Amino acid sequence: xxxxxxxxxxxxxxxxxxxxxxxxxxxxxxxxxxxxxxxxxxxxxxxxxxxxxxxxxxxxxxxxxxxxxxxxxxxxxxxxxxxxxxxxxxxxxxxxxxxxxxxxxxxxxxxxxxxxxxxxxxxxxxxxxxxxxxxxxxxxxxxxxxxxxxxxxxxxxxxxxxxxxxxxxxxxxxxxxxxxxxxxxxxxxxxxxxxxxxxxxxxxxxxxxxxxxxxxxxxxxxxxxxxxxxxxxxxxxxxxxxxxxxxxxxxxxxxxxxxxxxxxxxxxxxxxxxxxxxxxxxxxxxxxxxxxxxxxxxxxxxxxxxxxxxxxxxxxxxxxxxxxxxxxxxxxxxxxxxxxxxxxxxxxxxxxxxxxxxxxxxxxxxxxxxxxxxxxxxxxxxxxxxxxxxxxx
Numbered sequence: 001x002x003x004x005x006x007x008x009x010x011x012x013x014x015x016x017x018x019x020x021x022x023x024x025x026x027x028x029x030x031x032x033x034x035x036x037x038x039x040x041x042x043x044x045x046x047x048x049x050x051x052x053x054x055x056x057x058x059x060x061x062x063x064x065x066x067x068x069x070x071x072x073x074x075x076x077x078x079x080x081x082x083x084x085x086x087x088x089x090x091x092x093x094x095x096x097x098x099x100x101x102x103x104x105x106x107x108x109x110x111x112x113x114x115x116x117x118x119x120x121x122x123x124x125x126x127x128x129x130x131x132x133x134x135x136x137x138x139x140x141x142x143x144x145x146x147x148x149x150x151x152x153x154x155x156x157x158x159x160x161x162x163x164x165x166x167x168x169x170x171x172x173x174x175x176x177x178x179x180x181x182x183x184x185x186x187x188x189x190x191x192x193x194x195x196x197x198x199x200x201x202x203x204x205x206x207x208x209x210x211x212x213x214x215x216x217x218x219x220x221x222x223x224x225x226x227x228x229x230x231x232x233x234x235x236x237x238x239x240x241x242x243x244x245x246x247x248x249x250x251x252x253x254x255x256x257x258x259x260x261x262x263x264x265x266x267x268x269x270x271x272x273x274x275x276x277x278x279x280x281x282x283x284x285x286x287x288x289x290x291x292x293x294x295x296x297x298x299x300x301x302x303x304x305x306x307x308x309x310x311x312x313x314x315x316x317x318x319x320x321x322x323x324x325x326x327x328x329x330x331x332x333x334x335x336x337x338x339x340x341x342x343x344x345x346x347x348x349x350x351x352x353x354x355x356x357x358x359x360x361x362x363x364x365x366x367x368x369x370x371x372x373x374x375x376x377x378x379x380x381x382x383x384x385x386x387x388x389x390x391x392x393x
Contacts, residue, residue: 027062027100031072034104038112054119055079068092070099074111078119082179082243082329083202087111087230110143110230117141118181118232127169127233129176132321132392136178136240138233150224158220164188164229168212172199175206177327178241178393182233188217189226196226204332207307241393243329245283250330253278254337257287261355262347282391286330289384292359294338299352300365311383314390322381329393 035049035058036042043050048059061073069092076085087110091102117123118141125140142165149155160167164186176182182201189196195217199209245253256277260270275284309322325331341347356362360382 027070027072027096028060030100031060031062031104031107032058035107035112038108039116056119068094070096070103072103074107076111076115078181081181083181083183083247083332085111085115085181085183085232086203087183087185106146109146110228114141114143114230114232118234122234126236127173129173131178131323131327134239137236137238138176138182139236141232141234143230145227145229147225147227149226151222154222155225158222159225159227164213164227165231167216168199168209171209171212172201175201175209175324175326176233177323177329178235179329180235180240180243184231184233185228186213186230187226187228188213190217190220190223191226192223201326202332204326204335206326241391243393244280245278245330247333250283250333251337251340253283254287254291254330254334255341257291258337258341258355261292261358262351264354267358281387281389282393283330285384285386285390286328287334290328290331290334291338292355292357293361293382294335295352295355296359296361296365298338298342299356300361309381311381312386312390312392313383314386314388316388320383323392327392 032044032049036044039049039051039058041051041053043052048057050057056076056078058074058076060075062070064070069090072089072091074085074087074089076087089103089106089110091099091106093099093102118139120141122139122141127138127140129136129138142163145161145163147155165172165184168186172184172186179202183203185198185200187196187198195214197210197213197217199206199213253274257270257274260273265273271284271288274287275281278284278287307325309324310328311320311322313320
């Protein structure tokens with residue numbers, strides 16, 4: 001039987017004692033009470049835990065596909081977050097009580113510790129990200145490593161005990177942009193012959209970083225273990241870029257822009273309509289150029305799914321700067337808008353082709369097919385025309 005082992009001292013969530021005191025209530029209510037007990041100044045509300053002093057809210061969702069496994073999604077919002085925190089947790093167990101206790105430990109270790117530490121200044125720990133010549137300073141709140149293992153001694157001899165974020169900090173920070181907050185998850189797993197690794201930034205997988213961890217796991221002969229760490233990067237107010245749009249607003253604009261692309265409007269008129277809609281040149285440029293590219297990625301099966309570098313080409317600049325997709329603040333939101341459009345409206349192929357054909361990727365695919373080239377190498381660099389006053393957010 002695998003057992004969870006914490007590689008550093010950790011705070012007890014206090015669930016064992018409280019379980020005996022609690023009446024039979026829903027998993028959501030039970031978890032809210034546990035979270036409330038572990039957060040100073042928190043109030044228990046009907047659907048969430050609320051902290052009046054900061055405006056933070058935490059709520060959960062549960063589902064169970066088999067009796068021996070309980071799954072939970074935890075959501076955390078804050079008035080100054082540009083992205084809500086989402087963390088998905090899984091707990092095995094013989095019954096619901098055991099599963100809830102395991103989930104409560106994970107919530108404490110993997111969510112509350114890094115979030116509360118990061119928001120309070122990260123015990124003085126800072127990381128600096130330099131992007132387009134501007135420095136952005138972040139407080140760092142990190143979890144302890146949570147791991148499972150069959151043979152603790154063998155794992156400790158072979159697998160580095162240093163935290164995953166410490167080991168891969170340079171590579172991870174290279175994908176961080178200018179948002180107020182970044183929620184980072186690093187996960188390595190090797191059970192039997194199967195290796196599973198994942199790096200997510202604000203809940204979206206970063207393929208290059210995931211591949212990096214996969215290669216790391218292959219170095220160690222020991223099997224039947226995993227480890228996970230989460231990190232909150234919380235940007236100092238002095239280095240923040242103004243965020244004039246919320247995630248909901250950007251996704252709403254993206255939905256309207258998608259319909260403009262689908263309605264066969266003259267290409268030159270689409271940008272003007274988007275600009276009138278948003279009133280912002282920078283966002284309009286991102287909607288206009290990136291949405292067709294994202295449709296191309298989602299709809300063409302042979303396209304490589306790794307992220308790419310985006311060249312920000314503006315008039316008069318001979319050496320345009322390059323950024324990762326994850327460094328463009330609205331990119332994840334545009335992906336969510338495309339996913340919603342595809343799932344809810346189910347457009348036919350003629351509409352999808354209308355949108356995809358507006359992308360640079362479609363032109364590159366057509367040329368590759370004619371030349372008999374492999375499509376997997378196409379998603380490397382994308383040049384996007386931006387105005388002189390473009391602001392990367």
